[in-house]
Amino acid sequence: MNQQLFPTLFGALVALSLASAASAQAGDSNIVIKAGKVITNAGETIENGTIVIQNGRITAVGQGIEYPWNAEVKEYPGSVAFPGFVEAHSSRGMDRANENIDVAAFLNVKDSIDPVSFYFEDALRAGVTTINVQQGDECVVGGMGYIVKPTGMTVEEMTVRPNSGLAMSATPKRGKSRATQAQSLREVFSGLQRYLEDTVGDKRQGLDHATREALYQGREADEETAKGRSMAGSTWKVDGLELIPRWEIDEKQAPLLKIVEGNQRMFVFCDSAQAVALALEVATDNGFLHRTSLVLEGTSWKAADMIAQRGVPVILSESLMYRERDPVSGEMIETFVPKVFQDKGVRFALRGGSTASKGLWYQAALCVGYGLTRDQALAATTTTSADLIGLGDRIGSLEVGKDGNVVIFSGDPLSVKSFVEFVVIEGELVYDRSNDTRVLHLDTGAQPENTAPHDPNADFKPHGKAEVPDDDGSDTDAGENEEEHEEDEESDADDKHDDDKENEDK
């Protein structure tokens, strides 16, 4: 009997070890999420649905579907599974972003992203799973953006996709007027044009010279000279640049040339209708209109007709309600900006506000409150946003083949009463509310591990000199606690500031 059993057992063991080896190779185990309700953002909402994520990708979504026997099953019968919000354009999560160098096409925001920024932590808490970080809203050309997930200790770990697109601004930066900003913006591209003309001219000149030299010396011209196109690697797909290998273009000009080539997305920041007119003109003149999204603020919506006519999508800023006084009658006029674009058939995405309380869920809920449909509001914070940053095929909805990004809400994602319970990004559980130290502290007053209790009535103690009741050298921890507190205050201050602004507007 032993002899009979042995091979069977052995075979099973081998099979098991092989299976685990295979899953280890792929990097991730399988995970199955069952939720009371699954909002897929792609057709019907599924009651008691199941989502299967294998190796970070969704492999099945539906009701009562089968899943691998070895999958880790997570059941949330009373909760709602949602694809997670997508931030199409964020100016946060950075440490000293570049807003100084006017024309900085060669910069990459990767170098400014701060993985430990409170913003990313808060993004998870608000159900945001993908963020396109951009800098240089106040520059002329601000640099290349970077798409991250709000989890990980290094930018590399956070990476979803590098080089999301170049940021450009049609809004005058400090010290500039509209006219001089426009001048600088046009100069970027006319400068590129002149640079290319010079480069091509010099190249052609060199070839002509080589041809004459060969004639003089009585030998055949070499291949490159004879054929009149580059033999050294790939060339640019721009008319007239057949002679120029890609690497021969200056690194300051190359990112701009990629834009002109149509290989790069462009995000143009506009604060007014005038700026929109300028942005559209520059994009049209330089052939990248079809790759352009406008990031809008202020009176930009007044150019909605122009935007609709060119078919350019837009990303709307925090304040969705525009208030102004009629200059003649003095009457207060309110315009709900997303509605304007919805009515004109312009594709739009929403941006989260500068405070956590005005996150993407809030912006979407506001849209529903002002007459947009739920689907329209959700699209503006998920699928459209994903599309505008070039990830339409990867994120934004719960569909087979997409990234395994699932946010478990306690209720409806747009309800003020719901909160995020769990966040799964690429098949990995990255947030669990029951372990969220800050939330626990707020909810129950629980003291985070290894921290000194915070007494709001205590006198302010300078960093490093805090009196610690207990030992084990928690000096630095006390300092951290203070910092935390500071940050909370800061966001409160922001809140207040916003309220003031709104009051002013009123």
Added chain:
Amino acid sequence: MRPSPSPLAPLGLTCCLSFVALSPALAAADEEAQEDTSSVFVIRAAQVVVRPGEVLENTAILVRDGRIVRIAADLETPDGAVEVQGEVVCAGFIDPWSALGLDGSVLDDRSSDAATRTADGVDLFSNDHLRAEALRAGVTLARLQGGYRAAVGGLGAFVRLDPALDSASEAIVDDSAGLAMSLGLSLPGSMRFSRGSDGSLRMLSGDRAVDVFDRVEAVDRVAAAIETGRQYREREVEYRYELEEWQKAIDEKTLKLEKDFKKAKKSRKKDQDKAEDKGKEFKEKKYKEDKRPRAPKFNAERAELARVAAGETPLVVEVHRASEIRNLLEATKGFTRLRLVIAGASESLSVAAELAERSVPVIVWPSLSGTSRPDELSASDLSLAGNLAAEGVTVLLGSGGRDAAAARDLPLLAALAVGHGLDPELAFKALTSLSAETFDLADRLGSVEIGKDADLLVLDAMPFHPGASVRYVFSGGRLAITPEN
């Protein structure tokens, strides 16, 4: 404007009629585009002021697709055309110096240079009510100028004041309407103290005059800027010539090289063999040719200044003191092609003879409210226009380029200037054809002639008559103002 027709009227009439008769192409075009009649108008009037001093009686004007296509007494109204009737028809008024529709940041801009375009600072999305008011007053076109506080304010822009126009391509008629500079203007106010005659300290506010020492070089700087432009153009022309010469020489050389190629090949073979025989390394013959001349480095500012120096763009300098006007005239004497226009010109009367001699037009800004700027006190003098004109100076009238709402008052200010001695015909000329001529728009605007843009006013009486109200305004062929709206 005298209400009676000038002796030139019959001539004008025959001219126009013969022009119509000689234009069968235009007449044919008339019959063709019948389907779109929303842009076809017939304007009938007792008097049509064709251009200053020329009036046609009982005449009709046919407007189609934004232009005046026929002017005739016996004109029939085509099917579907809109007919408008009135007493007097004349060209729309042009404000050559205005701030209407300028973005605030552009008006106050001090970072501008010669290549800055005011056209980029025109905000077509706001101030529609101010534009509508100006249009209702008969001002159809304004030359906007940003950066009045900057030494070089950049290029001006002619903008249609029709509030219905939202895109720059429709509204902006000309985006390089003169390069603006300023000389010795008062600086924006800051608090300062001065000791009164009784020794007490008084606090003053408001604009202050430029420091004397800062003024010393200002005129030279203007002349130096034009000089850099002139040199830039000279270098450009030189380069083009050198390049042509070089190309010619190289072409000849190439021909010769191609002809001698077989010989060269043979000689190379021989040399190669020789080198091999001797066991030496073969060396190619050294080839030498003249270097291609380098193109001068592009400079956007200088390119614009070059246009100024060559007279392709007029130079508009806002300057008020007599001494500075005189110095400016003196310093720019050498630039024979320069087209200088002087704006503001408070103290220009004492240099009127020089201005007349150099035929430098002056944009005067008659104003009811006056100014507190210490160096520009008489800028708003109501009699300045009349006095200058009497001395033979070409006078334009503008609304001052500071206050957006002032453009509306331009016809009123012109009437006041007439009241203070300016010949009414000259005043009318200043508001229409003269502005157009000064800024190279005379082929499109400033008069009622076939082929010109239909920027037309229909009034109750002759312009500047106290009872003259504007009933209809056409802006680029669009009926923008009617008594009903």
